Amino acid sequence: MTRLSTLIGNILDTTREASGGVEIDTLLGDVLSEALDAVGWALYRSSSPGSPLELICSDRNRSIPYPAELPPAGKTEAAVCGEPFFLLPPCPQDGPLHFVFPLSEDDLTATYLLRYPAGTDATPLDPGSLQTVAAALFGAGRIGRMLHRKGVHCRGLEALSTLSRRLSDTRSPSAFLEELTASLQDSLGAAAGRIRITHPVWAGAGLPEFTAFPDGPLPPEHGLKAFETALRSEGESLGTLSLWFPERRLRGYPLHERFLPDRAAFLETISGEIALRLMHLILQLQAEALVEERQKRLQELWILQETNNALRGTLKLNRILKMILAGATAETGLGFNRAALFLLNEKTNLLQGMLGVGPDSAEEADRIWKSLSSHSGLSLARQIELYAETQPNVSRFDTLVKSIRIAVRPGGGALSSCVRARTAIRGGDGVLPAPEAEITGKLSMNEFAATPIVARKQVFGLIVVDNLFDGKRITDEDLRLLSMFAAQAGLAIANAKELRAHQRSAEELQQARDMLMQTERLAVLGEIAASLAHEIRNPLVTIGGFARRLEKKLGPGDSGRKYAGIIASEVQRLEEFLEEVLLFGRDRQPRLEPVQLNEVIHAVTRLLSAKFTEESIAVDEDLSPSLPPVPADANQLHQVLINLLSNAMEAMPGGGRIFIRTALTEGPPAEVTLTVTDSGGGVEPEVLGNIFNPFFTTKSGGHGLGLALTQRIVTAHSGRLSVKNHPGRGLTLGVALPLPLEPGLLKNIESVRKSGRGVQQ
Amino acid sequence: MKTILVIDDEENIRRLYRDELTESGYSVRTAGNAEEALALVKEERPDLVTLDIRLGNGPDGIDILRNIKEIDNTIPVIINTAYSEYKQNFGVWASEDYVVKSSDMNELKDRIAALLEGRQGS
Numbered sequence: 001m002t003r004l005s006t007l008i009g010n011i012l013d014t015t016r017e018a019s020g021g022v023e024i025d026t027l028l029g030d031v032l033s034e035a036l037d038a039v040g041w042a043l044y045r046s047s048s049p050g051s052p053l054e055l056i057c058s059d060r061n062r063s064i065p066y067p068a069e070l071p072p073a074g075k076t077e078a079a080v081c082g083e084p085f086f087l088l089p090p091c092p093q094d095g096p097l098h099f100v101f102p103l104s105e106d107d108l109t110a111t112y113l114l115r116y117p118a119g120t121d122a123t124p125l126d127p128g129s130l131q132t133v134a135a136a137l138f139g140a141g142r143i144g145r146m147l148h149r150k151g152v153h154c155r156g157l158e159a160l161s162t163l164s165r166r167l168s169d170t171r172s173p174s175a176f177l178e179e180l181t182a183s184l185q186d187s188l189g190a191a192a193g194r195i196r197i198t199h200p201v202w203a204g205a206g207l208p209e210f211t212a213f214p215d216g217p218l219p220p221e222h223g224l225k226a227f228e229t230a231l232r233s234e235g236e237s238l239g240t241l242s243l244w245f246p247e248r249r250l251r252g253y254p255l256h257e258r259f260l261p262d263r264a265a266f267l268e269t270i271s272g273e274i275a276l277r278l279m280h281l282i283l284q285l286q287a288e289a290l291v292e293e294r295q296k297r298l299q300e301l302w303i304l305q306e307t308n309n310a311l312r313g314t315l316k317l318n319r320i321l322k323m324i325l326a327g328a329t330a331e332t333g334l335g336f337n338r339a340a341l342f343l344l345n346e347k348t349n350l351l352q353g354m355l356g357v358g359p360d361s362a363e364e365a366d367r368i369w370k371s372l373s374s375h376s377g378l379s380l381a382r383q384i385e386l387y388a389e390t391q392p393n394v395s396r397f398d399t400l401v402k403s404i405r406i407a408v409r410p411g412g413g414a415l416s417s418c419v420r421a422r423t424a425i426r427g428g429d430g431v432l433p434a435p436e437a438e439i440t441g442k443l444s445m446n447e448f449a450a451t452p453i454v455a456r457k458q459v460f461g462l463i464v465v466d467n468l469f470d471g472k473r474i475t476d477e478d479l480r481l482l483s484m485f486a487a488q489a490g491l492a493i494a495n496a497k498e499l500r501a502h503q504r505s506a507e508e509l510q511q512a513r514d515m516l517m518q519t520e521r522l523a524v525l526g527e528i529a530a531s532l533a534h535e536i537r538n539p540l541v542t543i544g545g546f547a548r549r550l551e552k553k554l555g556p557g558d559s560g561r562k563y564a565g566i567i568a569s570e571v572q573r574l575e576e577f578l579e580e581v582l583l584f585g586r587d588r589q590p591r592l593e594p595v596q597l598n599e600v601i602h603a604v605t606r607l608l609s610a611k612f613t614e615e616s617i618a619v620d621e622d623l624s625p626s627l628p629p630v631p632a633d634a635n636q637l638h639q640v641l642i643n644l645l646s647n648a649m650e651a652m653p654g655g656g657r658i659f660i661r662t663a664l665t666e667g668p669p670a671e672v673t674l675t676v677t678d679s680g681g682g683v684e685p686e687v688l689g690n691i692f693n694p695f696f697t698t699k700s701g702g703h704g705l706g707l708a709l710t711q712r713i714v715t716a717h718s719g720r721l722s723v724k725n726h727p728g729r730g731l732t733l734g735v736a737l738p739l740p741l742e743p744g745l746l747k748n749i750e751s752v753r754k755s756g757r758g759v760q761q
Numbered sequence: 762m763k764t765i766l767v768i769d770d771e772e773n774i775r776r777l778y779r780d781e782l783t784e785s786g787y788s789v790r791t792a793g794n795a796e797e798a799l800a801l802v803k804e805e806r807p808d809l810v811t812l813d814i815r816l817g818n819g820p821d822g823i824d825i826l827r828n829i830k831e832i833d834n835t836i837p838v839i840i841n842t843a844y845s846e847y848k849q850n851f852g853v854w855a856s857e858d859y860v861v862k863s864s865d866m867n868e869l870k871d872r873i874a875a876l877l878e879g880r881q882g883s
Contacts, residue, residue, distance in 0.1 A: 011818070533814060537843035537862060542773035544864020549780060571864045579861075631854075740852045 008318035017059065108588030121267060156266045159187030160273060167277035173205045174524050176281050180274065190243040191224055197231070197239035197278065227264070229271040233251040233279035241271050264360055300481055303333050304488055306380035311492040313385060315499045326387035326464055326488040332380050334481060336465035337472075340401040340443065342462035344419060349408045351415060351461060356401030356443075361469070397443070404438045415439065415450055419459055424451035424483045426474055439464065448475045451483045455490030460497075463489070512709075533578045540578075590636050590716050594629035597637070597662055597737070604641040605660070616655030623662045630672045630737045636713045643710045644676040645735050651680025670739035671719075677732040682725045707733075763877055764788040766807035768798045769816040769841075774862075781866050782873075787803045795825050801828050807836065809873055812856070814842040821868065823852035828856050834858065841869060 080279045088760075106646075163183040170176040177195065184190045192211045203209070224244035231238040307327040310322055321341055328339035338358025342351040408416045413436035414427045428447045439445045448466040452459050463486050467474065547567035554561035605619060612619055648658050656679040665671040707721075714735050716720045724732040765787045767778045775791040782789045790807060792798035794816060801807065810829060814822030826838055837857040840847065845861045847853055857876055860869045 534843045538771050538774060541843070541862045541864050542771070542777055545774075545777040545781065545866060548864065549777070558847075568864065575863055740854055 007739070011016070016099050050262060064618060097693065126274070155187075156269075159183070160266075160270060162187050163270060164273050164277065166273065169278070170281065171284070172279065173207050173285065176278070177207070177211045181211070184243060185213065188243070188267075189245065191246045192244040194242045195239065196242075197484065199236075199238050199278075199282050201282050201289070202239075204289065205285060229268060231271055231278060232277040233275040236279070238278050238282070240505055241274060279398060296477070300484070303327070303380065303481070304484060307333065307384065308488060308492075309379075309381035310384040311488070313381075317493065317496040317500065320489075320496050321355050323384050323387075324485075324492070325355055326384040326465060327489075328482070328485065329357050330380060330387070332382055332383070333486060334465070334478070336474075336478075336482075337451075337467045337469045338397060338443075339444075339463060339465045340397075340445075340757075341463055342401075342404070342406065342415070344408065344459055350538070351404075351406040351408055353401040353404035353418065354461070356395065356398040358395065358397040359469075360396045379680075400442050404442060406436050406438060412436070413439075415462060415464065418450045419452050419462055422452050422454055422459060422639050424449065424479050424486075426479055436748050444468065447474065449479050449482055451479070451486040453486045453490040453493060455487070455494040458494070460490055460493050462486075525528070537575065537578055540571050540575055544568050544575070547571060590633035590713070592631040592633055592717075595632040595634045595637055597632075597674060598623045598627055598629065599633065600637050600641060601660060601662065601674075604638060604645065608642070608645055611649070612658075615649055617649060617652060618657045620659045623660070624664055627664055627672055628661055628739060632717055632737060633713075633715050636716075640674075640710050640713050640735060641674075643707065644674075644735070646730075647707060647733065648678035648680065649677055651678045656680060656730075665736075671736045672739060673734060673736045675732050675734040678730045680730050682727045682729060682731050685725070685727070688723065688725050710735075762786070764790060764805060765806040765850045765873065766798065766801055766805070766810045767791045768793075768810060768816070768822070769813040770794065770815070771813075774813075778866075780816070781870070785870055787873075795828070798825055799828055799832070802832050802836065806833060809877060810836060810838045811841045811869070812838050813862075814840060814844060814847050814853075823847070826852065826855055839869070839872055839876065 051625060056124050067482060087750055090552065099548075163180075166179040166183050167176060170179050180195065181193065192212070192214060196210050197207075198209070226242065226244050228242045230240050282603065290401070294582060307323075310323050310327065314323070321343075325339040325341055327333045328336050338356070340356040341354045343354045344350070345352055406413070406415055408419050410420070411433075412420075413433055414425060415436055417433055418425045426449045427439075427445075435448070439448065444467045445468070448464055450462050450464045452462045454460070460503070465474070465482065469633070544567070547564045550564035551561055551568060554564065601623060605621070611617075645658065658676075658679075659677040661675045661677075663673050665673060711721045714737075717737055719735060719737040722734040722736070724734070726732070765782055767775055767782070767789060769775050769778070769791070770793050772793065775793065779789045779791055784845050790801055790805060792801055798810075798812075802810070812822045812826060812829075816822060816825070822840065822842065826840070829836060829838055838855075840853050840856045840859040841862055843862045847859070853859055859871055863869075
C-alpha cells in the first residue's frame with residue numbers, strides 16, 4: 001500500500017508540475033517507467049474516436065509494436081470503456097507482460113502500455129492497485145490537461161494583452177512592425193514569421209510590402225509548423241500574417257500538435273487583434289497624411305503668395321530674376337541648393353545663362369540663409385527682397401551659369417526638350433534625352449529638375465535647380481511646386497517686359513516730341529536769323545561796297561582812305577558773322593538736290609525685302625521710266641518712303657500686297673507723284689481725318705508720328721501728302737513733289753548740280 | 762561793250778553795282794522792280810542779268826527769272842541775293858549762277874566775266 005500511495009503521490013506531484021508548464025505526457029512517461037518499474041512503456045493515441053491508434057511516444061524512443069492481441073485500434077475505446085485495464089498474455093518471443101489501460105478525454109484517447117519482463121514475477125502491483133493507479137493517472141491526466149490548458153489560455157491572454165498594448169503604443173509603421181515581430185517572437189514563441197501588408201497607405205509610407213523575421217531568408221519550413229491567416233478589419237483586407245512555430249519534439253512527440261486546435265483559434269484571435277491595431281494605425285496614418293497634405297498645400301500657397309508679394313514690389317527685370325532664384329533657394333521657400341535661370345533669346349533660339357544663385361559650398365549656403373533668417377519674424381517675401389538687395393552676384397556658380405548658351409533645337413538635350421515641350425523635367429542619370437554637357441560638366445548638375453518659364457503662351461526661359469550639397473532627392477511634389485513657382489515667375493517676367501516695352505515706347509515718344517520741339521525751335525531761330533540777315537545784309541553790302549570804293553578813290557596819302565579801309569574790313573567781319581548765323585539756321589532744312597525718285601524706291605524696297613518676305617507681303621511696282629529728277633533731300637525722301645511702306649505693312653499684319661507707283665504730271669504745276677497702296681482694308685472714315693495728326697495712332701506699338709513726320713518732310717519739300725481710302729480694300733497714300741519748272745525747262749539741272757556751287761555749300 | 766542788267770529793289774545797291782560794274786568796263790542798266798526789269802530785257806536784250814530774289818512787295822526774283830528765261834533762254838542770269846538758302850529752291854536751277862551778296866564784289870565780277878567769256882566763246 002505504501003508503494004501505491006507513493007505512486008499516487010508521485011502522480012499528483014507530476015500533475016502539479018505539469019500545470020507549471022511541463023508537458024504532462026513526458027512526466028507520465030517518466031512515472032510509468034520509474035514508479036511502476038516497467039521494462040518499457042508506450043503511448044498510443046487515436047486522434048478521434050474510431051481512428052487507428054498511433055504511437056506517439058515510448059521509452060527511450062524504442063518503439064513497441066502494438067500487440068496484435070490488443071483490441072483492434074478502432075475498438076480501443078470500446079474495449080477500454082468496458083474494462084479500465086487488462087493484462088495481456090505474455091508474447092511468445094520475449095514474453096513480456098503487457099498492461100494496457102486507457103486514458104481518455106474529449107479530444108484525446110491514449111492507451112498506455114506497460115511491459116514487464118516475461119517469466120519474472122515482476123508485477124509490482126496487483127491488478128486492483130493497478131486499477132487504482134490507472135484511475136489516478138486518468139484523473140491526473142485530466143486535471144493536468146485542464147491545468148495546462150488553463151495555463152495556455154492565461155499565457156495566451158497575457159500575450160494578447162501584451163501584444164495589444166505594445167501595438168497600440170506605436171505611432172509609426174516601422175515601430176508597429178518592430179513591436180509586432182517582437183511580440184510574436186516573445187509572447188507566442190514564433191520562430192519565424194512574415195507579415196505582408198497590402199494597404200496602399202502602407203506602400204505610401206515607403207515601407208516594404210513584406211517584413212520577415214528573423215532578418216534574412218526564412219528558415220526552411222522543414223521542422224516548422226506553418227500558420228497563415230488573412231489580416232482583415234471590418235471586411236477590409238489589410239494583408240496576411242504567416243507564422244512558423246518550432247516542432248519541439250520530445251521523445252519524438254510533436255508537442256504542439258496536441259494543442260493545435262486551441263492555438264489556431266488563439267492565433268486567429270491574435271491576428272484579429274493585429275488587424276484591428278493595424279487598421280487603427282492606417283487610419284491614423286491617413287489622417288496624418290491628410291493633415292500633412294493640407295499643411296503642404298498651405299505651405300505652397302504661402303510660398304507662392306510670399307514670392308508674389310516680393311515680386312510685386314518691383315518691375316525691374318534684373319531684380320525680378322534675382323528674386324525668382326532667391327525664392328527657389330530660400331530655406332523657407334522651395335529650398336533647393338542651387339538654382340540657375342536661363343532666358344530664351346527668340347531671335348537666336350539660344351538659352352542664355354542669366355543668373356545663378358547658389359553657394360559654392362554647403363557651408364556658404366548655410367551661412368547665407370542663416371544670416372537672413374536670423375532677422376526674427378522676417379517674412380519670406382522680405383527675405384527674398386533682402387537677398388536680392390544684399391547678395392552680390394559674384395559666386396563661381398553665377399559666373400559659370402552666365403557663360404552658358406544652349407541651342408534649342410529638335411533632337412537637343414534635356415533642357416532644349418524641356419523648353420520645346422513646355423513641361424517640367426527631372427533629370428538624372430539615364431534620363432532621355434541626356435542633359436546638355438554644359439549642365440552636367442560646367443555646373444556639375446547630375447540630379448536636377450528643370451521647368452520652363454511660360455507666361456501668356458510664350459516661353460521666356462527656364463529654371464534649373466539641384467540639391468548638390470545635401471543630396472536631397474527631388475520629388476514629384478518638388479517638381480510640381482517648382483512648376484507653379486515658374487508660372488508665377490513667368491507672369492512677373494511678362495509684366496516686367498511689358499512695362500519695359502511701354503517705357504521704351506514712352507521714351508521714344510518723348511524723344512520724338514523733344515526732337516520736334518527742338519526742330520521747331522531751331523526752325524524759328526533760323527527764320528529770325530534769316531530775316532535779320534536779309535535786313536542787315538543789304539545795308540552792309542552798300543556800306544561796305546561804298547567804303548571799298550572810297551578806299552580806292554582816295555589817294556595813298558589821304559587819311560580818309562585808311563578810315564574807309566577800316567569800315568570795309570569791319571563790314572566784311574559782320575558779313576562773315578551773318579553767314580555763320582544763317583548756316584546754323586539752315587542746317588535743319590532739307591538739303592535739296594536732284595534726286596531720282598525711282599532710285600530711292602529701289603533702294604528702300606531692297607532694304608525692306610527681307611521684311612516683306614517675313615511678313616508675306618508681295619510688292620508690285622509701276623515706275624514711270626521718264627521721271628525727271630526732283631529737288632529733294634535724298635535722306636528725307638528715303639525716310640518718307642520707309643514710313644509709307646511701314647504704314648502699309650502694319651495695316652496688313654497677316655500679309656498682303658503693296659502697290660508702288662510713280663508718275664510725272666506735266667502740269668502746270670509740274671509734279672512727280674508717288675503712290676503706295678496697301679490691301680489692308682482701309683480705315684474707318686472717322687479715323688481718316690486724324691491720320692496725319694501727330695501722336696494719333698490706331699496701332700498698339702506705334703506713336704503716331706510716322707505719317708505726321710512724313711507730312712512735315714513732304715511739306716518742307718513744298719509737296720503734298722494725300723490719302724485715299726478704299727473701305728474694305730485698302731488705303732492709298734500719295735506724295736506729290738513739285739518740279740521747279742516745266743520738264744522742258746529743266747535742262748540746267750545737271751549743270752547746276754555738277755557746278756558744285758549751286759547746291760552744295 | 763557788254764550790257765549788264767542789275768535787278769535789285771534797293772537803290773543804294775543799284776548805285777553801288779552800277780559804279781563798280783561801269784568801272785569794270787560794262788554798260789550797266791538797273792531795274793528796281795519786275796516790270797522795269799522785264800521791259801528792259803525785252804527791249805535791250807542785255808548780255809547778262811544779276812537778279813535779286815526778294816524784291817519788296819512785287820513778284821519775287823524766281824518768277825522774274827522764269828519770265829526772263831521765257832523771253833530769252835540764252836541770256837545768262839546770276840542770282841545775287843542776301844540769302845544763300847535760295848540755292849535749295851529749284852526755281853533757281855534755271856539760272857546760270859548764284860552769288861551771295863557781299864560788300865566784296867570781286868566774286869560777282871569774276872563770275873560775270875566768266876559767264877560772258879563762256880558766251881563769247883560758244
